Amino acid sequence: MKSQGFAASLPRLIIFPATLLAMSICTTAAFAQNKLYSPIPLTTTSSEFSDTLSDKDIPTGQGGYARDYSVKLTKGDNLAVDLSSDNFDSIITLLSPNGTTLAENDDGPDGTSNSLLFTRIAETGNYIIRVRSFGETGVGNFKLKVTKLQPIK
CATH class of the missing domain: 1.20.5 (Single alpha-helices involved in coiled-coils or other helix-helix interfaces)
Structure with a gap:
């Protein structure tokens, strides 16, 4: 038993x-x-800073890398995002709170490989600003300027 x-x-x-x-x-x-995966929080929506894209960042699957920043935006905000780099061909992407692409820019209006994006925010939430290199153009230093534009009165 x-x-x-x-x-x-x-x-x-x-x-x-x-x-x-x-x-x-x-x-x-x-x-x-x-x-x-933990996007870098931006505490203010009017900031300019330098950072570095490296092979430790998010692989894009196209030979390049991406770095994400999170920012809280409010419905009606007008946003300008300026990305410049002497080391790689930059692309800037704005992702909505649900992860869809709202806006993207590869080459700015000045004819360089820098990126410039303007958009109006349709819903309040946490957005992702994605800095990435085009194709296999690589890694390196960049400057990112995020500005909440004020309406003209």
């Missing part, structure tokens, strides 16, 4: 630790995903 009781409890001993292991793996994977 004792051997049957031991055998009957054996599967529970195996299943319980396996369940804990599976929960541990899922939790670890979730934390790893959060660490892998």
Whole structure:
């Protein structure tokens, strides 16, 4: 009788630790995903700064890399985003709170490979400003200027 009781409890001993292991793996994977993607927050919508795009950033699948910045915008905001780099051909993209592309610019009006984007915000939320290099043009230093434009009165 004792051997049957031991055998009957054996599967529970195996299943319980396996369940804990599976929960541990899922939790670890979730934390790893959060660490892998965390856009850099912009605290003000009128800022100009320098940064560096590197091979440690988001691979685009086209040989280039991307770096994301999050910014809180309000319905009716008029936004200007200016991206310039002497190291790579830049592209600027604005992603809506649901992840769709709202606006994108490859080459600015000055004939250079710098990017300039103007748009009006249709809904309040957290947006992503994505800085990336065109194709395999690489990595390097860039300047990003994000400005919330004021309406003319």
